[in-house]
Amino acid sequence: MAGVNWRSIPTVLYPQEILDKAFSRASKQSDFVEDPDKYHRVRKQMDRMVQSAADVIDSTLLKWVDRWPSLNALSQFDQALIDAAVGNDEYRKSLGTIQWAAEQVRKIAGETQRKILRLRNIEGFHQARRHAYGRFSSILDQVSPQIMWLGEARDTLRHLPSLDPGEPCIVVAGAPNVGKSALITALSSGEPEVASYPFTTKQLHLGHFEHRRRAYQMVDTPGLLDRPMSERNRIELQAIAALEHIGDVLLFLIDSSEGTTTPLDQQEHLLEEAGHLMSERPLIVVHSKADLIGGLAEEVETPISAQTGQGLEELRARLIEVIGADEIVDPLSLPENWHRDE
Ligand SMILES: Nc1nc2c(ncn2[C@@H]2O[C@H](COP(=O)(O)OP(=O)(O)O)[C@@H](O)[C@H]2O)c(=O)[nH]1
Numbered sequence: 242m243a244g245v246n247w248r249s250i251p252t253v254l255y256p257q258e259i260l261d262k263a264f265s266r267a268s269k270q271s272d273f274v275e276d277p278d279k280y281h282r283v284r285k286q287m288d289r290m291v292q293s294a295a296d297v298i299d300s301t302l303l304k305w306v307d308r309w310p311s312l313n314a315l316s317q318f319d320q321a322l323i324d325a326a327v328g329n330d331e332y333r334k335s336l337g338t339i340q341w342a343a344e345q346v347r348k349i350a351g352e353t354q355r356k357i358l359r360l361r362n363i364e365g366f367h368q369a370r371r372h373a374y375g376r377f378s379s380i381l382d383q384v385s386p387q388i389m390w391l392g393e394a395r396d397t398l399r400h401l402p403s404l405d406p407g408e409p410c411i412v413v414a415g416a417p418n419v420g421k422s423a424l425i426t427a428l429s430s431g432e433p434e435v436a437s438y439p440f441t442t443k444q445l446h447l448g449h450f451e452h453r454r455r456a457y458q459m460v461d462t463p464g465l466l467d468r469p470m471s472e473r474n475r476i477e478l479q480a481i482a483a484l485e486h487i488g489d490v491l492l493f494l495i496d497s498s499e500g501t502t503t504p505l506d507q508q509e510h511l512l513e514e515a516g517h518l519m520s521e522r523p524l525i526v527v528h529s530k531a532d533l534i535g536g537l538a539e540e541v542e543t544p545i546s547a548q549t550g551q552g553l554e555e556l557r558a559r560l561i562e563v564i565g566a567d568e569i570v571d572p573l574s575l576p577e578n579w580h581r582d583e
């Protein structure tokens with residue numbers, strides 16, 4: 242599954258480690274300078290040290306920034322989750338600040354090199370180099386909070402569910418304990434991925450099954466579509482809106498077994514609200530835990546059981562059909578923004 246792979250972003254070096262790496266590379270580079278004349282040799286050495294220290298800092302920072310996805314390129318779903326988890330403003334600002342630091346370092350290097358060209362004494366060359374090093378350190382000090390922030394953000398973001406916006410997605414909703422996770426596991430090929438939403442400590446499951454080379458993703462919604470909407474804050478509403486975008490179908494589970502933790506009328510109320518929130522999407526309602534409701538299973542519509550497998554293949558076929566029917570496949574239509582140069 243594509244989506245953002247936060248785990249692939251390397252841990253950043255601490256500011257001091259970046260400086261150590263830069264300065265030691267610079268010293269090595271200066272050893273390569275050969276010139277029998279001390280004046281010219283020192284001048285070239287200092288010039289080279291400033292240049293290579295700046296190169297290391299600049300490229301370390303920029304390489305790292307490049308590994309972070311630009312928020313604008315992400316799906317609404319990812320953006321909403323990132324906003325809830327770490328804050329999109331902070332995210333943008335931190336990356337921007339680090340980019341700024343890289344620019345400053347390049348600028349200082351340029352200024353110092355021009356200064357070295359103008360200077361006429363060996364002590365001056367040394368001083369200019371030392372001065373540049375001091376400024377590099379202070380720039381890195383200055384952006385150290387942002388570097389640390391991104392390091393921590395990466396550790397938070399790696400637990401977010403990652404959905405591929407290019408593949409179909411089934412949003413599984415229903416009150417707590419109705420069997421959402423169990424159903425996702427039962428329909429999944431392979432072990433479902435465990436992730437978490439930033440607004441709840443409850444773990445969620447992310448599974449998928451393949452049909453005709455497409456991966457049908459299934460995503461759990463604990464903390465989102467499992468309790469009354471009046472209790473929603475802005476961030477959660479944003480995530481629900483994003484779910485509507487990424488989800489092709491809403492699959493709602495009702496547990497009518499005796500042991501249900503949420504009374505039926507409350508589950509029906511939730512169904513109404515969830516249907517409202519995802520009104521643009523087809524809705525499929527199933528009754529879970531058919532094995533527990535015994536004779537009643539014949540009375541409810543679409544009984545399923547994650548435990549015995551009852552109704553699961555019919556459900557899978559129905560999901561595929563509903564998603565397929567919902568897609569407008571026009572072979573003559575061109576992608577948006579497509580144009581031909583003639
Ligand atoms: N007998 C039976 N128990 C089930 C079935 N599906 C889920 N459960 C149980 O119901 C409880 C809640 O299931 P879970 O999938 O965690 O619900 P969720 O909170 O909606 O994700 C667990 O103890 C499951 O073992 C089912 O089809 N039959």
Ligand SMILES: [Mg+2]
Pocket residue numbers: 421422423444445446461463
């Ligand atoms: Mg669950």
